[in-house]
Amino acid sequence: MENQIVKYLLNEATTEDLDALSDWIMVADNEWIFEEFVRAHYETSTAMNEPDTDKIKEALMRRMKKDRSVFRRRNFRSFMKYAAIGLVFMALGYFYHQNQVGRSVSDKLVSKKEAVTITLDNGTIETLDPLTNRKVKDAKGTIIGTQNGSKLTYRESATTFAQTNSRKQLFHNTINVPYGKRFDVVLSDGTHVFLNSGTTLRYPVRFVRGKNRNVYLTGEAYFDVVKDTEHPFTVHADELAIEVLGTQFNVSHYPEDQNINTVLVEGSVALRTNKKNDKSGEGTLLEPGFKAEWRPADNAIALENVDTDIYTAWMQGRLVFRNTPFQQIRQALERKYNVTIKNSNKDLDEQLFDATFDIETIEEVLESFSKSYAIAYRIEDNEVIIE
Numbered sequence: 001m002e003n004q005i006v007k008y009l010l011n012e013a014t015t016e017d018l019d020a021l022s023d024w025i026m027v028a029d030n031e032w033i034f035e036e037f038v039r040a041h042y043e044t045s046t047a048m049n050e051p052d053t054d055k056i057k058e059a060l061m062r063r064m065k066k067d068r069s070v071f072r073r074r075n076f077r078s079f080m081k082y083a084a085i086g087l088v089f090m091a092l093g094y095f096y097h098q099n100q101v102g103r104s105v106s107d108k109l110v111s112k113k114e115a116v117t118i119t120l121d122n123g124t125i126e127t128l129d130p131l132t133n134r135k136v137k138d139a140k141g142t143i144i145g146t147q148n149g150s151k152l153t154y155r156e157s158a159t160t161f162a163q164t165n166s167r168k169q170l171f172h173n174t175i176n177v178p179y180g181k182r183f184d185v186v187l188s189d190g191t192h193v194f195l196n197s198g199t200t201l202r203y204p205v206r207f208v209r210g211k212n213r214n215v216y217l218t219g220e221a222y223f224d225v226v227k228d229t230e231h232p233f234t235v236h237a238d239e240l241a242i243e244v245l246g247t248q249f250n251v252s253h254y255p256e257d258q259n260i261n262t263v264l265v266e267g268s269v270a271l272r273t274n275k276k277n278d279k280s281g282e283g284t285l286l287e288p289g290f291k292a293e294w295r296p297a298d299n300a301i302a303l304e305n306v307d308t309d310i311y312t313a314w315m316q317g318r319l320v321f322r323n324t325p326f327q328q329i330r331q332a333l334e335r336k337y338n339v340t341i342k343n344s345n346k347d348l349d350e351q352l353f354d355a356t357f358d359i360e361t362i363e364e365v366l367e368s369f370s371k372s373y374a375i376a377y378r379i380e381d382n383e384v385i386i387e
Contacts, residue, residue: 001020005021109339109362109363110382111337111338112338113338114179115127115128115129115178116129116150116175116177116178116183118173119175120138121139121171121173122138124139128147128175128183130150130181132149133146133147134147136152138171144173144206145205150182151184151185151186152175152184152185152186153185154206169208170204170205170208170211171204171206172202172203172204172205173202173205175195176199176200177196177197177198177199177219178338179197179198179334179335179338180337180338181338182194182315183195185201187204187207187215188204188205189213189226189228191225191226191233192223192224193215193224194222194224195219196335197219197336198335199221200219201215201221202215202216209231212231213232214234214236215233215235216235217251218253218255219252219254220250220253221235222248222249222250222315223244223248224248225246225248225267226246227245228246229245237260238253238296239296240253240260240262240274241273242262242271243269243270243272243283244270245267247266247267247268248264248265249263249264249266249286250262250265250308250311250312252311254331256331260293261291261311262286262292262293262294263290263291263292263306264286264290264291267288268286268287268288270284270285270286271286271294271301273294273299284301286303288308289306290306291304314336317358317359319355320355321353323352323353323354324353324354324355325350325351325352326349326352330386337362337365339362339384340382340384341383341384342384342385343386345386345387353373
């Protein structure tokens with residue numbers, strides 16, 4: 001792998017080299033190898049005694065992703081256009097300069113580290129380490145699922161439903177995904193749920209014959225529901241119920257948002273509310289390519305034809321904003337990067353922006369807004385303060 005790192009730095013890496021190096025460097029156990037390599041090859045050249053290897057690694061990863069996408073988009077094999085070694089030297093020089101001029105720790109932005117957790121039916125809370133593969137057991141020690149990295153699978157056989165006991169009692173688990181993380185859950189019926197940052201999902205460990213499939217969501221998730229006409233699938237988000245048979249859709253229901261959005265990619269869904277003044281009858285039907293926005297204040301559902309890719313881009317780690325108020329943008333940034341952003345400019349929160357972010361760090365995102373829209377900010381005590 002050291003040879004592949006050298007090939008990359010010397011602009012001699014192929015697409016296959018980039019893929020292999022990208023996969024290798026994402027493994028936590030390889031971090032110390034990379035750090036020792038960086039120290040050995042750059043310490044004397046940059047006159048730094050303690051290079052910021054984390055920053056260098058992040059820069060290298062972002063560059064590899066960018067260059068790899070260029071290869072695939074243009075479909076040609078050649079050496080990379082830019083000298084990565086120059087990028088690393090510049091990064092080292094920049095951080096060295098910042099340290100030399102006496103930049104304090106409080107000026108640096110560090111994302112808070114929180115763990116994905118699962119609450120079992122008996123109230124026990126366990127941590128789901130995304131670098132771990134293991135069996136998940138219930139309070140009695142029975143295996144109920146398998147964790148493979150950032151994916152937890154409850155499905156154990158081709159049988160859609162399992163008979164739990166003579167009483168057909170449902171036992172629930174709850175997964176909590178903190179800011180800065182994402183996680184996947186495959187339910188016992190095979191339904192795949194992709195959970196975004198800051199999301200909580202409560203669901204049965206096993207679905208039971210004769211009972212509808214009900215899950216409870218706070219946050220944002222993309223559902224790929226297995227079709228079963230005898231057991232409708234319902235997502236409960238606050239007082240909104242989204243009923244489906246088999247389909248793919250995205251639901252956004254964060255506590256800080258005034259409204260709940262449902263975007264349908266495939267199939268069909270019906271939206272109903274539990275409010276007493278709900279006169280929707282059979283519910284509001286949603287067609288593919290449309291977004292339904294439920295406003296709890298007046299119990300109204302507004303339909304709009306949208307580009308569904310914008311609302312599902314988070315699944316690929318992207319943030320896409322179109323005609324979006326800045327308040328929603330900074331809240332999305334807080335969730336993705338697990339940072340705190342305070343805004344003293346209340347008029348700014350109402351302004352609308354178009355923006356797309358992919359592999360950028362939070363610092364690069366902030367600089368982009370600062371340069372493009374003259375938004376002034378400072379970092380103080382690990383918080384972003386917009387003035």
